[in-house]
Amino acid sequence: MKINKIMAATLALSLGFAQTLTAERYDVQFESYPVYSGTDLELMVGKGYTQFKLWSPAASAARVNLYDDGRVGKPYETVPMTFDKSAGVWKAQVKGELYGKFYTFQIEKDGRWLDETPGVWAKTVGVNGKRAAIIDLKTTDPEGWNYDKRPEVKNFSDVIVYEMHHRDMSVDPSSGIVNKGKFLALTETGTVSPQGFSTGIDHLKELGVTHVHILPSYDYNSVDEANLDRPQYNWGYDPQNYNVPEGSYSTNPADPATRVREMKEMVKALHNAGIGVIMDVVYNHTAENDGSNFELTAPGYYHRHWDDGRYSDASGCGNETASERKQMQDFIVNSVKYWAKEYHIDGFRFDLMAIHDTETMNRVAKELKEIDPGIFVYGEGWTAGDSPLPVERRALKENVSKMQNVAVFSDDLRDAVKGHYSDATDRGFATGKPGLEETVKIGIVAATAHPQVDYSKGANSRKPYAVSPQQVVNYVSCHDDLMLTDKLRKSMPEATDSIRMRAARLAQAIVFTSQGTPFMFAGEEIFRDKKGIHNSYKSPDSINAIDWNLKARNIDQFKYYQGLIDLRKKTDAFRMTTAEDIAKNLRFEKIDDTRQPNLIYYTLTGDPKWKEIRVVLNGANNSQTVKVPSGNWTVLAYDDVIYPEGAPEKIKGGKVSVPGISAMIIAR
Ligand code: CA
DSSP: OHHHHHHHHHHHHHTTOGGGOOHHHHHHHHHTSOOOOOSOOEEEEETTEEEEEEEOTTOSEEEEEEESSSSSSOOSEEEEOEEETTTTEEEEEEESOOTTOEEEEEEEETTEEOOOBOOSOOSSBSGGGSSEEOOOGGGGOOTTGGGOOOOOOSOGGGOOEEEEOHHHHHOSGGGOOSSTTSGGGGGOOSOBOTTSOBOHHHHHHHHTOSEEEESOOEEESSSOGGGTTSOOOOOOOSEEEEEEEOGGGSSOTTSHHHHHHHHHHHHHHHHHTTOEEEEEEOTTOOSOSTTSHHHHHSTTTSBOBOTTSOBOOTTSSSOOBOTTSHHHHHHHHHHHHHHHHHSOOOEEEETTGGGSBHHHHHHHHHHHHHHOTTOEEEEOOSOSSOOSSOGGGBOOGGGGGGOTTOEEEOHHHHHHHHOOTTOTTOOOGGGTOTTOHHHHHHHHTTTOOOTTOOGGGOSSOSSOOOSSGGGEEEOSOOSSSSOHHHHHHHHOTTSOHHHHHHHHHHHHHHHHHSSSEEEEETTGGGTOOOTTOSOOTTOOHHHHSOOTHHHHHTHHHHHHHHHHHHHHHHOGGGGOOSHHHHHHHEEEOOOOTTTSTTEEEEEEOOOSSOSOEEEEEEOSSSOEEEEEEEEEEEEEEETTEEOTTOOSSOEEEEEEEEOSSEEEEEEO
16 A cells, blocks of 8 residues: 555656645655765865755755855855755765855755755854854864763663753853853853852752753754844744754854854863763754755655644644654754764753654664763653654653663653642642652652552553663653742742742652652752743743852752762662662552551662661651661651761661651661
């Protein structure tokens, strides 16, 4: 049946009926496109010549426009391209190494020249990314770049992720940082808040996270790079040029080399501090539909459509890309490899990952692993709408068992600990709502099969979906939805901030002691808020910026987070690497759950440092009592303090009281 459709499509094409094809046939037509897997696509500068190659199998003509300027003026030359039908590639070669010049492509389709595009493989661009630039990338390497080393990652359960936006982190005057809102902000050491507390990269070192996860930092569409003195803000989930850093984060977006060099300097500074860099990547959709670089390069091919020809929209942003098509799959794989090699990026967080197919994600993980086995790949195991891609092929949370080296966010733990994301006032386990204990346990065992976890009681998932704890990222808050402080204020209206801070500590104590990879959102360690705004993607700095004055005010909160991270690093039992280990070494203790709601009590064994560790999580307002075997126990966490080295005084076994809204961790 398939072959007949291809034949019909090819026949219709040859008769010039392409525009009348139905979407289904339209789709089939793409399967007949030749795939070009060479790595010299679009631009290559050789000795004495500059070569352009554009993959566009259905164009009737193609040309390159050459410019002196990255934004204004007419082309100084337009060069026609010739077609290599077997590869689907248009080619032009001009004399000279055109460093310092800019170019765009244009293709002709159905007798009409489409708008200019920098192509899909531009690696440097002029301001606002409309024209690709020709520079020698070697000149952008910071000093010592060849010796730059990514932090070693043995297991992904050792990774501690800190999600941040460049502007949030540094733009407030209280940051004491010079390069506010720029890549370079994270290269500045010795910066302090007005009260003398460290900010920026020093703050990250002090906190102890192993990786920063930077919100989209490829070139996105929404911020006008030519008018940066005008107040502008965006998260950046509107991709324009996938292989170029965003210009507004550079000190000079008009100079194509600056953003590249400055992003590398940021990576190098973080690597020198022992911190890895994870990039948030959004290959799932483009900012524009017909005006996207994908569409202007190979119309129809890179996006999915419904049968009636409309763009399908699993991203909720107007379109979705088609990773199941070979050239698109290659694009994603080669793009992350490019970031890993050229920018030494240590991990990739895939936005709406389930828009991609599992085969593509497996190729991504496999080929990155060949560069460095410590490169971490994880994503959102869901879509934001329906997709023509069959459910069984989607890189869904539920399909993560088909993706050995890919991790997914656990919405189970997230919603169970603090209350459902979609209902601001809903409470969770840590804020006194009973009945969510089993779902929290799903998070604690990193969604692996465990003899004591009854998945039929799970609020979000009804079966163990992870094969390994290295496939699950646990969190209670991120850039999306109400951040933790705001969620606690809305769901605990009667409480004081000091009670809410206890709830935040308990919530994070659950995240940082659970199996899997812990993940936190920037600024929560100093109890920052976003003034109750849940979707602050284009809100001003007054909503999004971190106020570093809070660090002095909430220093005990910071110390708790810092202690949790330290404790996790020092305790192997919180970082088990296989599902078998978890099933064997994590045992839930009996409690009377009808009389003791919001109480979880478990024992960990197999840690080289301790014979056993006992973790008690009490989300109730009142203190609750648990039975502890007799003997002397070292206290690692009690009430609202963490003791990574153990508290000076030991406690005795027997009946032990755990204060309301707190975690107790003891070991012997
Ligand atoms: Ca941009």
